[in-house]
Amino acid sequence: AQSVTQPDIHITVSEGASLELRCNYSYGATPYLFWYVQSPGQGLQLLLKYFSGDTLVQGIKGFEAEFKRSQSSFNLRKPSVHWSDAAEYFCAVGTYSGGGADGLTFGKGTHLIIQP
């Protein structure tokens, strides 16, 4: 079965500094990979996704992520964070089985804190 690991529960970054959120996945084939952001009490907003092609994916709000098959990683980056980026970030894997799409498997999330 597939799994997603986000090793950092909390990350604190100064405003204007660069950011990298880590994500590792476990799956036998190339998965569909997603990064979502969630503000308190809200649903999820898709930042970006990868399923084939260029391994460096550009997303919204200045985020990008790089798929590295050899490391089973899909880390999220942003060169300069803004206070409005403070939120919970989830990495997710989408897979298919004989019955169709399996639904996303989420990591436990990384809580991003932005300090002035």
Place this chain on the structure above:
Amino acid sequence: GAVVSQHPSRVICKSGTSVKIECRSLDFQATTMFWYRQFPKKSLMLMATSNEGSKATYEQGVEKDKFLINHASLTLSTLTVTSAHPEDSSFYICSAGTGPAIYNSPLHFGNGTRLTVT
């Protein structure tokens, strides 16, 4: 604007009653809808997958008689929590997509429903 509308956003109910949560796709036909549950400080856990016109597929450990899912049309899926208990209190989120290659298409999430059972 939102393309998946989830209603209500918050609901408080008494133990033993049932609560219905609606998930609507606003400007596309959602052939598949997923229902997730999110515990405090925890990740989202898939509860069930529903395809329009067919029975929902529940994940292991999810009681299908307690969490009734109906996906009767291409724009509406409902989750009914029956005989709710305080341990059912949680944040429930739906997502919707279209087509067999669903991950190739946008997979939109609702804004969630905060259920509190007293």
